[in-house]
Amino acid sequence: QTVVTQEPSFSVSPGGTVTLTCGLNSGSVSTNHYPSWYQQTPGQAPRTLIYSTNTRSSGVPDRFSGSILGNKAALTITGAQADDESDYYCVLYVGSGISVFGGGTKLTVL
Amino acid sequence: EVQLLESGGTLVQPGGFLRLSCAASGFTFSSYAMSWVRQAPGKGLEWVSSSGISGATYYADSVRGRFTISRDSSKDTLFLQMNSLSPEDTAVYYCAKRGPSGTVFFDYWGQGTLVTVSS
DSSP, X not given: OOOEEEOSEEEEOTTXXXXXXXXXXXXXXXXXXXXXEEEEOTTSOOEEEEETTTEEOTTOOTTEEEEEETTEEEEEEESOOGGGOSEEEEEEEEETXXXXXXXXXXXXXX | OOEEEEEOOOEEOTTOOEEEEEEEESSOGGGSOEEEEEEXXXXXXXXXXXXXXXXXXXXXXXXXXXXXXXXXXXTTEXXXXXXXXXXXXXXXXXXXXXXXXXXXXXXXXXXXXXXXXXX
């Protein structure tokens, strides 16, 4: 069974930089998994941030960036703001039409 | 402007069935794959099913054999037929548009419809 792993929670100071990661229990994450990232606040639909590893979705500020770091996908927020406090989910494509969400990271800005 | 409007969510008894709909507008529906993603109360997001433009369909193991995804391009509508429902299927169900060909991500989301499975 494919499991996508994310940090359950993370904290960052306003103006600080934070990197959230997205791993795979079966091995390394690569661009072939087409990593994407989504932001969700309580009661709201997800918002698309990053796709294809490092492409920002329309309207997403450039302080959000995606990459592969080591064997994981990563989402970096530079200059964190109060309204970045949200849940962040990564998705990996594992083939055969199947996408798998990570468990999500709850980001606190304080 | 892309819009996705889900409907059909309600309270249903265990073992029952339900059909969700997602009315799409603002893009050429027949040219994009579409998906359903769900979120149980207080839990994370879970991919449920996808419908490709060629007619291919894909399912998560948790719903395969019980759920059926379909689409009506004449009405720009995506469906999810859900049978043999269990309390574990209780969730907000989101309709999501897939990105352009060559990409694999969800670029637009509906607001969701709540399905509650309980006696």
